[in-house]
Amino acid sequence: MKPANRTRPPSKSSDAPPPPRRTVLLVAGNAARRRSVSAMLRRGGYLVAEARDGTEALALCAQLSPDLILSDWAMPGMSGPEFCAAFRKLQRASYGYLVLLAEGKDDTDIKEGLDAGADDFLALPILPQELMARLAAGERILRIEEELRASNVQLRQALAQLSETQAAIERDLREARKLQQxxxxxxxxxxxxxxxxxxxxxxxxxxxxxxxxxxxxxxxxxxxxxxxxxxxxxxxxxxxxxxxxxxxxxxxxxxxxxxxxxxxxxxxxxxxxxxxxxxxxxxxxxxxxxxxxxxxxxxxxxxxxxxxxxxxxxxxxxxxxxxxxxxxxxxxxxxxxxxxxxxxxxxxxxxxxxxxxxxxxxxxxxxxxxxxxxxxxxxxxxxxxxxxxxxxxxxxxxxxxxxxxxxxxxxxxxxxxxxxxxxxxxxxx
Structure with a gap:
């Protein structure tokens, strides 16, 4: 009887490329809150961009195309739901997951935010564990969206090849019809x-x-x-x-x-x-x-x-x-x-x-x-x-x-x- 092979297989994690770092756009008028939440995000491995209001945030969205957005509900000049509605009208190559930061909002407010295009809500003050959990949920949605987009690309390519093949078959069948006639x-x-x-x-x-x-x-x-x-x-x-x-x-x-x-x-x-x-x-x-x-x-x-x-x-x-x-x-x-x-x-x-x-x-x-x-x-x-x-x-x-x-x-x-x-x-x- 031969001894069992105890050689360990190579670790898959060492061969796999590291996951991409997500970019989070933090939109908050309060400078102290921006600093504290940005620190939490960086410790969580995220790239962080900051904006003081909705207008500045929309300009950064056009430049950076952030993956996740954290936005205050109450901001000067443009409310969180208004910013959310404007964000959803932007032309983007991928989906952006948007979380509204709110304090003491009732069901009517939550419905208003969801109707404007928000994906989730996070109550103030922000707790680090809850923040990371909400962002992890958002990342799952983004991964699903990316996989679907990649599948759609492959499907379009397959359909294009199938269309070319079908066209060639149609040409051959037309010639075959002439021969059969x-x-x-x-x-x-x-x-x-x-x-x-x-x-x-x-x-x-x-x-x-x-x-x-x-x-x-x-x-x-x-x-x-x-x-x-x-x-x-x-x-x-x-x-x-x-x-x-x-x-x-x-x-x-x-x-x-x-x-x-x-x-x-x-x-x-x-x-x-x-x-x-x-x-x-x-x-x-x-x-x-x-x-x-x-x-x-x-x-x-x-x-x-x-x-x-x-x-x-x-x-x-x-x-x-x-x-x-x-x-x-x-x-x-x-x-x-x-x-x-x-x-x-x-x-x-x-x-x-x-x-x-x-x-x-x-x-x-x-x-x-x-x-x-x-x-x-x-x-x-x-x-x-x-x-x-x-x-x-x-x-x-x-x-x-x-x-x-x-x-x-x-x-x-x-x-x-x-x-x-x-x-x-x-x-x-």
């Missing part, structure tokens, strides 16, 4: 009788929604709508990676890779399973996403789609009838053996298909009432006379008005309008 290379496309229009509107600078389309062979196009869980940078990074797999380049687009070897493009359900395996096996993330992916033959109007947890596509026939398609399906990146819903339909002349994110159907009023499928149907009927981007912009405006501008989720949509030999539905037709 660039993921949607084309906002609309016309393929024979089919016209596709896209809407992508993040709730913040960047979001987790993605929409797009690309050609498949001579008579087909692929179209998609994705919604990554969460918001912000994480969701935006995943949408960026997914956009690479769904880009128009055949060597990167998962749906088109089979076409390079002469085979057919990957079907909608196969594409959903590919992404599900990729999320579970290759990505170390808790994120998941919902998706609608469809393959449209724009010559015949035949459309095959897969629904993976995404809101139901809405089919509006040429006669105005509205149907919500699909049974839902499971999100991508959650379950190993996920089940996805297959949707098969044929668009006729004048039909339109609307695919939206839940940022539209789950938009809420300030009272918490969601737009829902019925609200979306009302928006579609109200704007049925509009086409393409005009329809999508009007729909986005209606949703924002429904939320009173407090939209908390991203909005995205794909609008497929099939003209064929007919025409798109118009209000009143």
């Amino acid at each position: 660039g993921l949607v290379r084309e906002r609309s496309g016309r393929f024979g009788p089919a016209e596709i229009s896209l809407l992508l509107r993040p709730a913040g600078h960047i979001g987790g929604d993605l929409v797009g389309f690309f050609p498949i062979g001579a008579d087909r196009i692929g179209l998609y709508a994705l919604d990554v869980s969460g918001h912000g940078v994480t969701a935006a990074l995943l949408t960026a990676q997914l956009s690479v797999h769904l880009s128009g380049s055949s060597d990167q687009n998962v749906a088109l890779r089979g076409a390079q070897s002469g085979a057919d493009a990957a079907g909608p359900v196969a594409l959903a399973h590919f992404f599900n395996n990729m999320m579970l096996e290759e990505m170390n993330t808790d994120s998941y996403f919902t998706m609608i992916y469809g393959e449209l033959n724009y010559v015949t109007g035949h459309l095959r789609m897969v629904q993976a947890g995404h809101p139901h596509p809405v089919l509006q026939r040429a006669d105005g009838a509205i149907t919500h398609l699909g049974r839902g399906g499971m999100p991508i990146g959650v379950f190993e053996n996920a089940l996805f819903d297959e949707i098969d339909l044929t668009l006729g002349p004048g039909d339109r298909l609307l695919i939206t994110s839940d940022g539209i159907t789950e938009a809420e009023t300030p009272s918490g009432r969601q737009l829902g499928n019925e609200g979306l149907e009302a928006v579609m009927r109200t704007n049925a006379f509009l086409n393409g981007h005009s329809f999508l912009e009007s729909m986005a405006w209606s949703v924002s008005e429904y939320c009173r501008g407090e939209r908390l989720d991203d909005m995205s949509a794909v609008l497929v309008e099939f003209r064929g030999e007919g025409k798109l539905i118009r209000m009143g037709d």
